[in-house]
Amino acid sequence: MQIKRLYFIDAxxxxxxxxxxxxxxxxxxxAIEYRDxxxxxxxxxxxxxxxxxxxxxTISGLIFTYLLIKAKEKGTLNYRMRKGVIRGLMLIxxxxxxxxxxxxxxxxxxxxxxxxxxxxxxxxxxxxxxVGLYILCQKKILIFSMVMLCLGTVVFLNEPLYRSFTAExxxxxxxxxLTKANGSIFTILPWFGYMAYGAFIATLFYxxxxxxxxxxxxxxxxxxxxxxxxxxxxxxxxWLTTVTDITLFIEVANYNYLFxxxxxxxxxxxxxxxxxxxxxxxxILKIGQKTLSIYVVHFILLYGSFTGMGLNRIFGKNLxxxxxxxxxxxxxxxxxxxxxxxxxxxxxxxxxxxxxxxxLKTFIKSLNN
Numbered sequence: 001m002q003i004k005r006l007y008f009i010d011a012x013x014x015x016x017x018x019x020x021x022x023x024x025x026x027x028x029x030x031a032i033e034y035r036d037x038x039x040x041x042x043x044x045x046x047x048x049x050x051x052x053x054x055x056x057x058t059i060s061g062l063i064f065t066y067l068l069i070k071a072k073e074k075g076t077l078n079y080r081m082r083k084g085v086i087r088g089l090m091l092i093x094x095x096x097x098x099x100x101x102x103x104x105x106x107x108x109x110x111x112x113x114x115x116x117x118x119x120x121x122x123x124x125x126x127x128x129x130x131v132g133l134y135i136l137c138q139k140k141i142l143i144f145s146m147v148m149l150c151l152g153t154v155v156f157l158n159e160p161l162y163r164s165f166t167a168e169x170x171x172x173x174x175x176x177x178l179t180k181a182n183g184s185i186f187t188i189l190p191w192f193g194y195m196a197y198g199a200f201i202a203t204l205f206y207x208x209x210x211x212x213x214x215x216x217x218x219x220x221x222x223x224x225x226x227x228x229x230x231x232x233x234x235x236x237x238x239w240l241t242t243v244t245d246i247t248l249f250i251e252v253a254n255y256n257y258l259f260x261x262x263x264x265x266x267x268x269x270x271x272x273x274x275x276x277x278x279x280x281x282x283x284i285l286k287i288g289q290k291t292l293s294i295y296v297v298h299f300i301l302l303y304g305s306f307t308g309m310g311l312n313r314i315f316g317k318n319l320x321x322x323x324x325x326x327x328x329x330x331x332x333x334x335x336x337x338x339x340x341x342x343x344x345x346x347x348x349x350x351x352x353x354x355x356x357x358x359x360l361k362t363f364i365k366s367l368n369n
Contacts, residue, residue, distance in 0.1 A: 006205065008272045009063050010288030011279035015272070016056040017291045021298050021335060022328040023049040028302060028312050030324045041321075053119070053186070054194050054261040055268060060123050061198025062205075065130060065148075069141055069206050077139070084131045091124030094296065098305045117176045117184040120295070125177065125188060126195040145203035148196045155193035156258040160251040162189050190258055197262060201269075215273065222270030229263030286340050293339035301335065 026045070036042055064084060071080035099114040133151075137144040167175035176184045208214050237253035240246070252259075272279065287294070304310025319327060 006066070006209075006276075007280050007285065008269075008276040009059060009066075010285045011276070012055065012059045012269065012272050012288070013063070013291050014284050014288035015268075016052055016059060017287065017294050018332055018336075019049070019052040020056065021294070021332050023052055024298065024302060025311075025328040025331045026324045029315050029317060029319045029327065031318050031320065034321050034324075050257075051261060051264045051268070053191070054265050056119065057123065057126075057191050057194035058198040058201070058262070058265045058269075061126065061130065061195035062202045063198075064127055065134075065199035065202035066205060068131070068134060069144075069203065072139065081131050081135070084127050088124040088127035088131075091120045091127070091292075094292075095120030095124065098296065098299050098303075100306065101308055102306045103308060112172060112182070115173055115176055116182070117186060119186055121177070122186045122188055122191050123195070126192050129192065130195065130199055141203055141207065145200055145207075148199040148203070152193045152196035152200065155190050155196065156262075157248065157252055159190050159258055160248060160255070163255075193258065194262065194265070219270045219274045222266045222273070226263040226266030226270065229259045229266065231263075233259040233263070287336055290336075290339045290343075293343040294335055297338050297343065298331070298335045302331075 027049070034042070037046075068077075068080050068084060071077045095118055096114055098120075099116055099118075101109075101111075101113065104111075130148075133147060134144055137147055162178075165179050166181045167179040170178065172182060176182050177188045180187060204218065208218075234253045234256045237249045237256065241250040241253070299305050300307075300310070302311050304313055
């Protein structure tokens with residue numbers, strides 16, 4: 001089956017990574033006195049910044065799963081699954097490495113800060129889980145599709161049950177994936193839920209992309225379902241409480257950020273897919289394909305990975321809104337240029353890790369023999 005390239009995916013990834021860059025820059029450097037929750041501009045920025053992570057996780061689940069099930073038709077499924085697991089492990093490793101204070105370690109000062117979990121570890125672990133679930137579903141797309149839809153929904157509906165989970169008694173290296181109590185920025189729950197929904201959306205694209213009127217149907221679906229989640233999901237959850245007498249539903253309704261943010265994501269997907277023909281500019285596509293490099297470069301420059309000396313240490317939270325906005329725009333340009341024209345292609349990085357994994361596998365086999 002011939003599969004068309006989905007250019008809107010790269011455009012969404014570009015949007016998400018650029019939103020992340022400006023969001024991190026302004027949040028890290030904007031002076032405290034300008035963070036006025038009564039200010040319309042600040043509240044608008046805060047709201048749209050809150051969309052960034054859900055978009056990033058959902059689009060990551062979509063693109064990875066789309067390529068995974070596409071590989072089945074090309075006869076390269078086993079290779080794609082191995083590549084997915086290696087990529088997941090690589091992301092986990094990079095996530096840890098970015099928080100290693102090398103100079104502090106050289107002085108003999110060790111701590112647990114590098115064990116804090118951020119977006120890369122969660123995406124990496126999620127990719128491995130998606131591969132595992134795909135295998136458990138016997139590589140049947142329909143079963144896998146339903147499992148991912150149900151899994152995403154279950155994760156979101158049970159959010160109150162793990163919201164305050166502290167993972168006491170669990171080793172820190174594992175506990176940090178389950179709780180924010182020790183400083184983790186993201187945890188596997190609920191964020192794997194967005195990856196699961198992205199995987200479900202990928203199955204729709206794979207199964208129906210070549211059918212007539214598919215684009216009209218999926219764009220309409222994105223807008224209708226997205227609007228429904230934003231404006232009526234809380235009402236529906238309240239109604240479910242009265243019908244079933246299950247108090248969990250009302251607890252979700254009273255803090256319904258997950259389904260509302262998913263609605264925002266779907267609206268954004270619908271908008272970008274509808275305008276796909278206008279978003280094929282090489283720069284946009286290149287940025288969308290270099291998200292990992294951009295993330296790593298921005299982390300080093302802004303937070304001082306490895307050296308401990310980043311823009312956060314140089315400027316602190318002292319910038320005015322004009323300075324923060326101007327600086328954010330310059331930061332976007334500089335990080336993007338470095339990532340596109342200086343950093344090696346992601347494929348070369350993945351290739352390096354695959355070669356190291358193959359050497360390790362050969363070494364282990366030689367020991368067994």
